[in-house]
Amino acid sequence: MKKILVIAEAKDNIYKSPAFEITSSGKHIANAMGAEFDVMTISDASAEQLNNLGKYGAKKIFQLSLAELNTLSGIDGIIYSHSAISAAISNFANTNSYDLILISGTSFGKEIAPQIAVRTNSAIITDCTGINTDGKLSFKRPSFAGKCNTIVNYNTEKLVVTLRPNVFKAEISEVSPEIQKLSADSLNVQKTDFRTYVSEVAVSTGKLDVAEADIIVSGGRGLKNPESFKLVEDLAGALGAAIGASRAVVDAGWRPHGEQVGQTGKTVSPSLYIACGISGAIQHLAGMSSSKFIVAINKDKDAPIFQIADYGIVGDVFEILPALTEEIKKLKV
Amino acid sequence: MKIVVCVSLVPDSTTKIKIGSTGKSIDETGVTFIINPYDEFAVEEAVQLKEKNGGEVYALSVGTDKSKEAIKKAFQMGADKGILLKTDTMDIDPYLVAKNLSEEIKLINPDIILFGKQSIDYDGSVVPNMTAEFLGLPSVNVVTKLDINGSEAVLEREIEGGKEIIKASLPLVVGTQKGLNNPRYPNLKSIMASKSKPIEEKPLYTADKMTEVSGMTLPESKGQGKIFTDGAANVPELVRLLREEAKII
Ligand SMILES: Cc1cc2nc3c(=O)[nH]c(=O)nc-3n(C[C@H](O)[C@H](O)[C@H](O)COP(=O)(O)OP(=O)(O)OC[C@H]3O[C@@H](n4cnc5c(N)ncnc54)[C@H](O)[C@@H]3O)c2cc1C
Ligand SMILES: Nc1ncnc2c1ncn2[C@@H]1O[C@H](COP(=O)(O)O)[C@@H](O)[C@H]1O
Numbered sequence: 256m257k258k259i260l261v262i263a264e265a266k267d268n269i270y271k272s273p274a275f276e277i278t279s280s281g282k283h284i285a286n287a288m289g290a291e292f293d294v295m296t297i298s299d300a301s302a303e304q305l306n307n308l309g310k311y312g313a314k315k316i317f318q319l320s321l322a323e324l325n326t327l328s329g330i331d332g333i334i335y336s337h338s339a340i341s342a343a344i345s346n347f348a349n350t351n352s353y354d355l356i357l358i359s360g361t362s363f364g365k366e367i368a369p370q371i372a373v374r375t376n377s378a379i380i381t382d383c384t385g386i387n388t389d390g391k392l393s394f395k396r397p398s399f400a401g402k403c404n405t406i407v408n409y410n411t412e413k414l415v416v417t418l419r420p421n422v423f424k425a426e427i428s429e430v431s432p433e434i435q436k437l438s439a440d441s442l443n444v445q446k447t448d449f450r451t452y453v454s455e456v457a458v459s460t461g462k463l464d465v466a467e468a469d470i471i472v473s474g475g476r477g478l479k480n481p482e483s484f485k486l487v488e489d490l491a492g493a494l495g496a497a498i499g500a501s502r503a504v505v506d507a508g509w510r511p512h513g514e515q516v517g518q519t520g521k522t523v524s525p526s527l528y529i530a531c532g533i534s535g536a537i538q539h540l541a542g543m544s545s546s547k548f549i550v551a552i553n554k555d556k557d558a559p560i561f562q563i564a565d566y567g568i569v570g571d572v573f574e575i576l577p578a579l580t581e582e583i584k585k586l587k588v
Numbered sequence: 589m590k591i592v593v594c595v596s597l598v599p600d601s602t603t604k605i606k607i608g609s610t611g612k613s614i615d616e617t618g619v620t621f622i623i624n625p626y627d628e629f630a631v632e633e634a635v636q637l638k639e640k641n642g643g644e645v646y647a648l649s650v651g652t653d654k655s656k657e658a659i660k661k662a663f664q665m666g667a668d669k670g671i672l673l674k675t676d677t678m679d680i681d682p683y684l685v686a687k688n689l690s691e692e693i694k695l696i697n698p699d700i701i702l703f704g705k706q707s708i709d710y711d712g713s714v715v716p717n718m719t720a721e722f723l724g725l726p727s728v729n730v731v732t733k734l735d736i737n738g739s740e741a742v743l744e745r746e747i748e749g750g751k752e753i754i755k756a757s758l759p760l761v762v763g764t765q766k767g768l769n770n771p772r773y774p775n776l777k778s779i780m781a782s783k784s785k786p787i788e789e790k791p792l793y794t795a796d797k798m799t800e801v802s803g804m805t806l807p808e809s810k811g812q813g814k815i816f817t818d819g820a821a822n823v824p825e826l827v828r829l830l831r832e833e834a835k836i837i
Contacts, residue, residue, distance in 0.1 A: 337728075338726060338727075361748065362730065362745075362746070362747040362748055363747070365713050365729070365730075366717065366728075366729055366730075366745075368714070368717075369682075369686075369714045369715075369716075369717035369718040369721065370717050370718075370720075370721045370727075372714075372718065372721075373718055373721035373722060374721065377798075378683065378798035378799050379682065379683075379714055379718070379798070379799070380799060381712050381713060381714055382711065382712075382713070393802065396711075397711065397807075398709065398710055398711050398804075399599065399603075399605050399614065399708070399709055399711070400601060400708055400711065401807065402603075402604075402605040402806075402807075403605050403607065403614070403804050403805065403806050403807070404804065404805045404806075404807060405801045405803070405804050406801065406802050406803040406804070406805075407799050407800070407801055407802070408799065408800045408801075408802045409798060409799050409800070410797070410798060410799070410800060411798050450725070450726035450727075450756060451726045451727070451728055451754050451755065451756040452754065452755055452756075453752045453753065453754050454753050454754070454755050455752070455753040456747075456750060456751075456752050456753075457750050457751050457752075457753065458749055458750035459749055459750050462749065463749070464748045464749030464750075466748040466749070467748050467749065470836075470837075494837065512732075512766065512767050513746070513749070513750075518601060518625075518708060519625065519626075519766045520766075526836050527830070527834075527836045527837070537601065537602055538601055538602075541601075544807065547836070548830070548834045548836055549813075550826070550830070551815075556815075556817065561813070561815055563813075564813040564815065565813045565814070565834065566813055566814050566815070566816075566826055566829055566830070566834075567813055567814070567815040567816065568815075568816050568817075568818075568819065568820075568822045568823070568826060569815065569816065569817045569819070570817075570818070570819030570820060570822075571819060571820075574819055574820040575819060575820050575823060578820040578823040579823050579826070579827070582823050582824055582827045583827065583837065586827070586831070586837065
């Protein structure tokens with residue numbers, strides 16, 4: 256492992272915690288393995304935004320303008336193309352002999368990582384939650400819906416890795432980054448690399464998504480009906496949290512699928528996960544058991560959710576949730 | 589329309605996982621295996637496309653003899669042909685699977701190739717886009733809507749807090765997510781009809797792997813949490829702990 260390339264993902268030209276975590280992890284691996292590390296970003300982020308990456312140790316940042324890359328497509332109304340971005344990253348990595356490419360395990364990162372692995376002739380290990388730098392680099396990743404962890408090694412010269420968001424700490428290590436602009440032409444991206452393109456991004460307005468939230472308040476069938484999710488919304492509001500849901504309530508049409516946590520929903524690892532009226536079926540646990548702190552509220556003391564809870568109250572959500580919301584509000588005034 | 593759907597056989601999601609004697613794979617005794625739940629969305633979509641446009645559905649799997657069960661399930665849902673690329677063990681990796689699938693798909697030369705978005709054993713979410721890249725084809729994973737008009741496709745892909753609308757042209761690789769359709773339950777007639785459909789067995793094109801599982805561990809148990817039993821009366825104490833002990837609010 257000699258040269259590491261960290262891909263910093265920007266959303267609308269703004270860097271968020273996954274970009275800081277991956278930069279910090281790149282620095283950590285580089286230090287431990289005696290390797291170099293550079294950051295690459297495909298965005299039109301401002302110098303100020305790029306300096307934010309410097310706070311987490313990015314010494315050298317290669318920036319390719321997304322707008323410039325898009326002009327190579329000749330397509331009107333293109334927002335971005337996963338395949339063209341994969342091509343740009345791969346060509347850059349191949350020319351400059353990077354042997355480890357680190358990508359955030361966001362929905363964007365998960366889409367491009369396998370494409371980049373093939374284009375750079377690398378092994379791929381996804382959704383890692385642990386990095387072992389003693390001896391040969393290996394990674395820990397959850398398998399079987401989080402019911403066990405596997406340690407994965409690779410037997411190639413090059414490797415692509417995605418890290419699960421919210422798991423690795425973004426450690427401050429302030430440097431002022433040297434920013435080098437890359438021209439799209441120099442990266443040899445072809446028109447034919449625009450195999451797919453995004454023509455529209457529809458965001459559910461204003462709502463914080465479970466996959467990005469630091470605190471999640473989730474509700475299950477214990478809430479009895481869609482109207483009483485108001486109690487969950489109130490608590491989430493008081494905490495600045497996102498709302499999650501079990502599959503039972505999503506299937507019943509009480510909540511949108513985007514809120515479902517679990518095996519067939521989203522995998523989350525927030526700092527705090529509050530499960531309200533959720534039994535804790537194995538498929539639900541699959542999506543949230545790596546949360547740092549888990550609070551369970553359930554009237555059944557034998558509900559499986561209590562087995563993985565750090566804190567819990569056995570009782571009625573209809574009494575506990577309003578009391579909890581009040582208590583939290585008191586803290587904030 | 590020529591349609592390929594790739595299916596894998598995985599332990600039932602309610603399985604209690606025990607680590608096997610080698611320490612590198614699970615103990616399979618008593619484990620029930622099923623078709624990967626996400627692959628049912630892929631099979632359903634494949635069969636619906638056939639029903640609409642005519643053509644044939646090929647179900648492909650890389651695995652041991654056991655994996656025929658996944659192909660049989662695809663038959664019951666309406667797939668026409670089955671091909672098993674046979675391995676000696678289930679000690680395989682995404683590269684091996686994607687490389688072999690891509691070689692077989694080259695021979696079939698389909699218009700569309702469907703996958704589940706993720707297998708619930710390895711949980712890699714790698715094989716669909718990797719296979720596509722070996723084939724030089726466009727791919728979109730985590731798809732919740734697919735509209736095909738001639739050789740053009742418009743897809744919706746689930747992302748954090750919303751969705752992307754994506755355009756691509758056929759031939760195309762699609763990884764399917766819940767929400768795309770409702771997988772059918774096979775009826776008696778289709779179950780009977782599926783019995784006469786043969787599964788072609790083929791050797792692997794390559795047995796090379798790029799990654800190796802070197803160990804497996806069960807998640808560290810959290811240790812007994814602090815569980816209170818006085819209902820709403822415990823709320824102030826809970827908030828105090830979250831603030832002072834856990835330091836998260
Ligand atoms: C292939 C597959 C995939 C699946 N994927 C997912 C997934 O992604 N996510 C998911 O969540 N599930 C998933 N499931 C479903 C899962 O098995 C459970 O059925 C589901 O999680 C149950 O939801 P629940 O906890 O809301 O409901 P229940 O299991 O019905 O639990 C309700 C809980 O509320 C409690 N309760 C009732 N009234 C009150 C009250 N007044 N106050 C306090 N507590 C109360 C009860 O004690 C009970 O524990 C999947 C299942 C399968 C087979
Ligand atoms: N052994 C296999 N044989 C055929 N298809 C597979 C196999 N493994 C994975 N797939 C397909 O690839 C998808 C994603 O798997 P994975 O990348 O392992 O998460 C699955 O939903 C299947 O459609």
